[in-house]
Amino acid sequence: MAASKSMKKKVSSKAIEPGDVTAEYEAALENRKTEHYVLRLYIAGNNLRSQVAVENVKKICDEYLKDRYDLEVIDIYQDRTKNPVDLILAAPTLIRKLPLPLRRVIGDMTRKEKVLVGLDLISRV
Amino acid sequence: MPATKRKMNTKTAHAPIFEFEKIPSGIKGLDDITRGGLPKGRPSLVSGGPGCGKTLFAMEFIARGITEYGDPGVFIAFEEKTDDLKKNFKSMGFDLDDLVNRKKLVLDHITVERSEIEETGEYDLEGLFIRLGSMIDEVGAKRVAIDTLEALFSGFTNEAILRSELRRLFLWLKDRGVTAVVTGERGDRTITKYGLEEYVADCVITLDHRVTNQIATRRLRIVKYRGSIHGTDEYPFLISNDGISVLPITSMSLTHIASDERISTGIPKLDTMLGAKGFYRGSSILVSGQAGTGKTSISATFVDAACRRNEKCLFFIFEESESQLIRNMKSIGMDLEPWVKKGMLRFHAVRPTAYSLEMHLSTMLKLIDEFKPTVLAVDPISNLYPIGDDIQVRSMLMRLIDYAKSLQITGLFTNLTNDAETGMYSLEPTEMHVSSLMDVWLILKNIEGNGERNRIFSIIKSRGMAHSNQLREFVLSDRGIQLRDLYKGTEGVLFGSARMAQESREAGERIRRNEETARKKRELEAKKTVMENEISLIRAKFAREEDEIKVLIGQDVSRQKASENVMKEIAVQRKVDK
Structure with a gap:
């Protein structure tokens, strides 16, 4: 987290100039630290992969989004009504409904950095 | 189970x-x-x-x-x-x-x-x-x-x-x-x-x-x-x-039904050459010849004849526009325009290079389905060669012909050949390929000689019918197509103006001979008159002599009677015993 700390300093020390995309992004990333997250995890049946995914997501949420997230786990076999709305192709799929924009993360969430990048919790770089 | x-x-x-x-x-x-x-x-x-x-x-x-x-x-x-x-x-x-x-x-x-x-x-x-x-x-x-x-x-x-x-x-x-x-x-x-x-x-x-x-x-x-x-x-x-x-070009089978019906070619003399009846309905006809030998005119004549019989015709032209063809055909005394207006005849004029061979075929088949013609003419198929090789063109034509035959449509196809140098029956390989698809094959040829070029026409083949083996001279006039017999006589085979010259020479000869005969007849007539005159003279003379002799005989008789009378009177006077 050393990298993100140094970035935080940079952002706070400088006023954001209009049109400075990088600065805006950094600021938005900073906001993520306080925003409320609404997440939806789609899994396909109660198999090993699904279990791993649920566990991993929970772990990450507890670590990074403590007390400021809602997580809904949906088994696409059980609940078919939500599938057409969220257009799930791959399972498991984690969708960040809020804050906008919509984000999608697929797989069993074993690669933690990828999940964090997908949820905009750490910088892409 | x-x-x-x-x-x-x-x-x-x-x-x-x-x-x-x-x-x-x-x-x-x-x-x-x-x-x-x-x-x-x-x-x-x-x-x-x-x-x-x-x-x-x-x-x-x-x-x-x-x-x-x-x-x-x-x-x-x-x-x-x-x-x-x-x-x-x-x-x-x-x-x-x-x-x-x-x-x-x-x-x-x-x-x-x-x-x-x-x-x-x-x-x-x-x-x-x-x-x-x-x-x-x-x-x-x-x-x-x-x-x-x-x-x-x-x-x-x-x-x-x-x-x-x-x-x-x-x-x-x-x-x-x-x-x-x-x-x-x-x-x-x-x-x-x-x-x-x-x-x-x-x-x-x-x-x-x-x-x-x-x-x-x-x-x-x-x-x-x-x-x-x-x-x-x-x-x-x-x-x-x-x-x-x-287009499954190779999957077509040969199962069409052959018709016995015959249809006119539009050229009376050609009908005569084809057993006096013309083509079989549903047959395919190839007309091949060099440039300017009258292929289009033959197709137009055939189409015109079909329209006259109240048959619907589809005419695919790859060289001329519709109006150009109509105008040109007017020069040989044929007006196709009324047929177009009556909906008997439909032209489809397009450059072959406009689209691919397959597209042509499909357009043709579609038009056939739409228009439902009984006669179909394509002028000329040789123009398809720039857009496909031999096999492709052949298979395309095969499909077109098979399709037409299955619907009993008579198809006439013209083919431009350029074998100007070679003999009458020498064939290009492409033509060989196409010709085997055709039931009737007519050939037109330009022959140069005596400082002019003449068109010669002949039937190479005509499946399933007796047909003439004679060459004909092909003449385009303002009264349409005419096929003339070639001059075959002591001077050899002549055509064109040589044929005409020979014919006029012969005509002169004939007139002269006719005059001679007439003269002889007159002479004979005169002799007869002379003879009859003489006969009548002799008769007259005879009659005169007869008269004279009769008179003399009459005189003799009366003289005898008179002498008898005299003798009687003498006897009476002498009182002769009875």
């Missing part, structure tokens, strides 16, 4: 070789090649480069499946939006909205944005299968189309997962028992991009769009078809405003 028993029965009753069930693809001509359509309840793969007609293939399979065979369908588009699809296919006469409203079709567009997706480990595409499954259940679909695989899989990066999911997708479709068409892009060297799809699909069809001599031709090939015999050639196909039509 009653099921196997039944199977055994059908096996023996219908086909000696078992083939699994097929369903009509809805694509014109394809079912002829595949002998029935696509494998029922199995996935087929259609692969090809961009713009080769994959989406159209898939959509026709679904839409015609609904409209023509009553099979509900699901179409999943990963590339085109549903609104675009609806618009695109409306122009082809498919009202997709209507099909959707009638619960016959599910049209779904799924976007896969790779940038939105972060891959964090193992996953599968179960979501897609479930979605697909619920759509199939929604309308009770029997047909499914997925267009295209690449667009779906481009959203994901893990190739190992993709490959296994691809295999699973095909197996899943098979398990569901739906007949599926999955489209995919062609790979660099392989049939498909992943080199896997073609192995998991039960039927693989490749579409190809290639350009030769600046003319694009679409081709279709069935790469594999598990458990079935199929045509293996590359078949040209067309995309016209009513969809794909595949």
Whole structure:
């Protein structure tokens, strides 16, 4: 987290100039630290992969989004009504409904950095 | 096992070789090649480069499946939006909205944005299968189309997962028992991009769009078809405003019924040469000759004669425009315009290079279907050679002729030859190829001599009828086509002005001879008169002499009587005893 700390300093020390995309992004990333997250995890049946995914997501949420997230786990076999709305192709799929924009993360969430990048919790770089 | 028993029965009753069930693809001509359509309840793969007609293939399979065979369908588009699809296919006469409203079709567009997706480990595409499954259940679909695989899989990066999911997708479709068409892009060297799809699909069809001599031709090939015999050639196909039509150029059979009816050629003397009756109805006629020998005039005359008999004619012209041809034919005293106005005659004038051979063929077949002619003329077929090689042109003509014959349409085809240097019957190889398709072959030839060029006409062959073996001089006049006998006499064979000169010489000779005879007759007549005069003179003389002699005789008698009387008187006076 050393990298993100140094970035935080940079952002706070400088006023954001209009049109400075990088600065805006950094600021938005900073906001993520306080925003409320609404997440939806789609899994396909109660198999090993699904279990791993649920566990991993929970772990990450507890670590990074403590007390400021809602997580809904949906088994696409059980609940078919939500599938057409969220257009799930791959399972498991984690969708960040809020804050906008919509984000999608697929797989069993074993690669933690990828999940964090997908949820905009750490910088892409 | 009653099921196997039944199977055994059908096996023996219908086909000696078992083939699994097929369903009509809805694509014109394809079912002829595949002998029935696509494998029922199995996935087929259609692969090809961009713009080769994959989406159209898939959509026709679904839409015609609904409209023509009553099979509900699901179409999943990963590339085109549903609104675009609806618009695109409306122009082809498919009202997709209507099909959707009638619960016959599910049209779904799924976007896969790779940038939105972060891959964090193992996953599968179960979501897609479930979605697909619920759509199939929604309308009770029997047909499914997925267009295209690449667009779906481009959203994901893990190739190992993709490959296994691809295999699973095909197996899943098979398990569901739906007949599926999955489209995919062609790979660099392989049939498909992943080199896997073609192995998991039960039927693989490749579409190809290639350009030769600046003319694009679409081709279709069935790469594999598990458990079935199929045509293996590359078949040209067309995309016209009513969809794909595949032209199985080699699968036509010779089963047409031959007619005994004869129709006039429009040239009385030619009818005479063809056993006094003309062509057989439904036969194919080749008129070949050099430039300017009157091929078009022969075709126009034939067409004109057919129109006079109240028959509908279709005239394909590749060299002139309609109005030009009509004008030109007026110069030989033939007016085709009224036939056009009456709807008896339709021209289709187009440059051969306007589109590909297959497109020409399909246009022709379509026009034949629309217009329903009984006579068809193509002028000239040789103009097709720039856009196809011998075999292609030949197979195209074969199909056209076979099609015409199956409908009892008499077809006349002209062919321009350029064998100016060679003899009367020397043939070009291309002509050899084409001629075997034809029932009647007429040849026109220019012959130079005496500082002029004359047209000579002859019948090379005419299947199934006695025909003249004589050469004729072919004369175009303002009263149409005339075939004249050649001069055959002591001076050899003469034609053109030499023939005319010889004929006039002979005519002079004849007049002179006639005059001679008349003179002799007159002479004889005169002699007769003289003779008769003499006879009458002799008669007159005789009559005169007769008179004189008679007088003399009369005198003698009266003199005798007088002397007798005198003797009597003397006796009386002498009182002679009685």
